[in-house]
Amino acid sequence: MEHPILFISIILEKLGLPxxxxxxxxxxxxQFCAPYMTYTWLVMAFLFLVSKLTxxxxxxxxxxxxxxxxxxxxxxxxxxxxxxxxEMTDKLFPMIATFALYIAVANLIGLIPGFMSPTSxxxxxxxxxxxxxxxxxxxxxxxxxxxxxxxxIGPVWWLIPLLLPIEIISNxxxxxxxxxRLFGNIMAKETLLAILFMLAGGFFAPLPIMILGVLVSVVxxxxxxxxxxxxxxxxxxxxx
Amino acid sequence: xxxxxxxxxxxxxxxxxxxxxxxxxxxxxxxGGIYLDQKVFDGRTAPWLTFIGLAFGIAAAxxxxxxxxxxxxxxDDKKDxxx
Numbered sequence: 001m002e003h004p005i006l007f008i009s010i011i012l013e014k015l016g017l018p019x020x021x022x023x024x025x026x027x028x029x030x031q032f033c034a035p036y037m038t039y040t041w042l043v044m045a046f047l048f049l050v051s052k053l054t055x056x057x058x059x060x061x062x063x064x065x066x067x068x069x070x071x072x073x074x075x076x077x078x079x080x081x082x083x084x085x086x087e088m089t090d091k092l093f094p095m096i097a098t099f100a101l102y103i104a105v106a107n108l109i110g111l112i113p114g115f116m117s118p119t120s121x122x123x124x125x126x127x128x129x130x131x132x133x134x135x136x137x138x139x140x141x142x143x144x145x146x147x148x149x150x151x152x153i154g155p156v157w158w159l160i161p162l163l164l165p166i167e168i169i170s171n172x173x174x175x176x177x178x179x180x181r182l183f184g185n186i187m188a189k190e191t192l193l194a195i196l197f198m199l200a201g202g203f204f205a206p207l208p209i210m211i212l213g214v215l216v217s218v219v220x221x222x223x224x225x226x227x228x229x230x231x232x233x234x235x236x237x238x239x240x
Numbered sequence: 241x242x243x244x245x246x247x248x249x250x251x252x253x254x255x256x257x258x259x260x261x262x263x264x265x266x267x268x269x270x271x272g273g274i275y276l277d278q279k280v281f282d283g284r285t286a287p288w289l290t291f292i293g294l295a296f297g298i299a300a301a302x303x304x305x306x307x308x309x310x311x312x313x314x315x316d317d318k319k320d321x322x323x
Contacts, residue, residue, distance in 0.1 A: 170265050219256075
């Protein structure tokens, strides 16, 4: 379900570009103008511009903007380091930190009327999850070589026919559950807000849900990043 | 980050996630079984592969549930020893 009013879609329609009215468009141009795509680009532009403006020139004595980013990046760095070690953090920090910032901003942007969370579309969350899922297998293969398959066969050889399907199913379940959890939480928040706006927007009915929405947005971004880190750490460590 | 807060974040992530993982594992097992029955073997083996797939899905779901319990038990034991 979409918000009743999305200002980027209105601007695009005024410009004469085709904005799809269903969840996805049919032609390529329509797919590019789908709300979750345009708002993804808005979030990307926002993150790029804010970091450019606040980090334009780094100084030894940090100002307000630089202080904020040092706090955020430093906090994430220690957090990743505690969970998967120094070496992997150095290698994978740009990717996971980008996910964290992108998901947090994308979740929170939906709380402003006229905006929509890109993460409330399954396409966005599934794309993020597929990247994480492939990366954790690549990490596993790079760390263990071909003996990475030992992660999937269990401790003894005669249990292989039983344990191999189980391990494979639970590995694919990660792909499904990680994407659907983020999508479901954010979509529920968006839908609830839209319905409350329509029913009793004049009496500030959506206000309590918006407060909960801030909490949900931050927690979901954190959970996604934490699970990503845990999967990477598990792929790296030895099979037990 | 303090230890209590870190542990809280871990618990939140693991237990907040297990519900979806449980359902997803069962659905993947069942879906795989139905696919094998209907598409690969053209309904000749129905309904047995569906049931087998469902059983594997449920087993995988419980495996991911117990994995989370065991991980937390390990860290708890370590903490008790270090005290």
